[in-house]
Amino acid sequence: MDASGSPHDARYARQVTFKKIGLAGQEKLLSSRVALVGAGALGASIAEQLVRSGVGTVTIVDRDVVEESNLGRQSLYTDEDARTRLPKAIALARHLTQFNRGVHIRPKVADVRADTLEEIIGEVDLVLDGTDNLATRYLLNDWCVRESIPWVYGGCVGATGLTAVVIPQVTPCLRCLFRELPPIGATATCETAGVIAPIATMVAALQTAEAIKILVRDLDAVRRGYLSIELWPFRMATVAADAVRAPDCPCCAERKFVFLEGGARERFITYCGRDAVQVVPQRRGPPSLDGLAARLATLGDVTSNGFSLTFRTGGHDITVFDDGRALVRGTRDPAIARAIYDRYIGS
Numbered sequence: 001m002d003a004s005g006s007p008h009d010a011r012y013a014r015q016v017t018f019k020k021i022g023l024a025g026q027e028k029l030l031s032s033r034v035a036l037v038g039a040g041a042l043g044a045s046i047a048e049q050l051v052r053s054g055v056g057t058v059t060i061v062d063r064d065v066v067e068e069s070n071l072g073r074q075s076l077y078t079d080e081d082a083r084t085r086l087p088k089a090i091a092l093a094r095h096l097t098q099f100n101r102g103v104h105i106r107p108k109v110a111d112v113r114a115d116t117l118e119e120i121i122g123e124v125d126l127v128l129d130g131t132d133n134l135a136t137r138y139l140l141n142d143w144c145v146r147e148s149i150p151w152v153y154g155g156c157v158g159a160t161g162l163t164a165v166v167i168p169q170v171t172p173c174l175r176c177l178f179r180e181l182p183p184i185g186a187t188a189t190c191e192t193a194g195v196i197a198p199i200a201t202m203v204a205a206l207q208t209a210e211a212i213k214i215l216v217r218d219l220d221a222v223r224r225g226y227l228s229i230e231l232w233p234f235r236m237a238t239v240a241a242d243a244v245r246a247p248d249c250p251c252c253a254e255r256k257f258v259f260l261e262g263g264a265r266e267r268f269i270t271y272c273g274r275d276a277v278q279v280v281p282q283r284r285g286p287p288s289l290d291g292l293a294a295r296l297a298t299l300g301d302v303t304s305n306g307f308s309l310t311f312r313t314g315g316h317d318i319t320v321f322d323d324g325r326a327l328v329r330g331t332r333d334p335a336i337a338r339a340i341y342d343r344y345i346g347s
């Protein structure tokens, strides 16, 4: 589907009247290509704003499915999406298409890894971070710095949010701020510390505002440095870019992209920071979801939506995607997850 929007469309009238954007800015937005990695609370909210703003091509990458626990804060998703365990990228694209058919929305149900990132994201002008884990952010940081693509970092947990804009060669990068990846379990996650909807919406809005400035090429207006917000009680703090910049940063100063090179290391099993483990089969090649559904139907409860299949048995459930990945819920133990995968899906 080709994007067919025009800057003269009535839907963009208020935005065009805003002098910093204007008709010329709207034209730039409509011809822009953006990748959004992660379609959770941040990502869904960012995606809605990008599409309503008329960003011409929005690639939405997410590896997960909609669950009931998402509905409290992740905009646009519905009870029906959760009931059918629809992949988030697909669900989001369906909802977004309903309120702007003039832009091109590309859903990608996939895991962003060092060996898949370039193929999944493709050629873009900007990357937006809607992920829920630092490992993926370090990977995006490496790739964006290497390829000179601006990206907008955003994260939230509890009632706290953090966001920054990385413009390679202009602003500090993520590794200037956080040099090393913390060990697994060392940082709070939304599963362990919870999260409230307003902080996600707020960080998403801050990210989108900077994204739009970059896309209309008003780089002087882009916020520099790191911004942290605490909503409960309220406090806001900024750290100036110069205070963050690390002259010996391994990524943006020394240009060593270890996360891009070390991608195979985490290829097979990834923790999702909750009671679930992702299993990536060693043997590639798409599974036959229909055949699998028929085979599993005699063993437990199977639901299928054309993009993924969910099988429930005992205290576990397994969602298999059409790229062969699986999410095993009900355990944090990779060995158990692998065993369940092998038992029901086959390795």
Ligand SMILES: [Zn+2]
Pocket: 172, 173, 174, 175, 176, 177, 246, 249, 250, 251, 252, 253
């Ligand atoms: Zn750096």
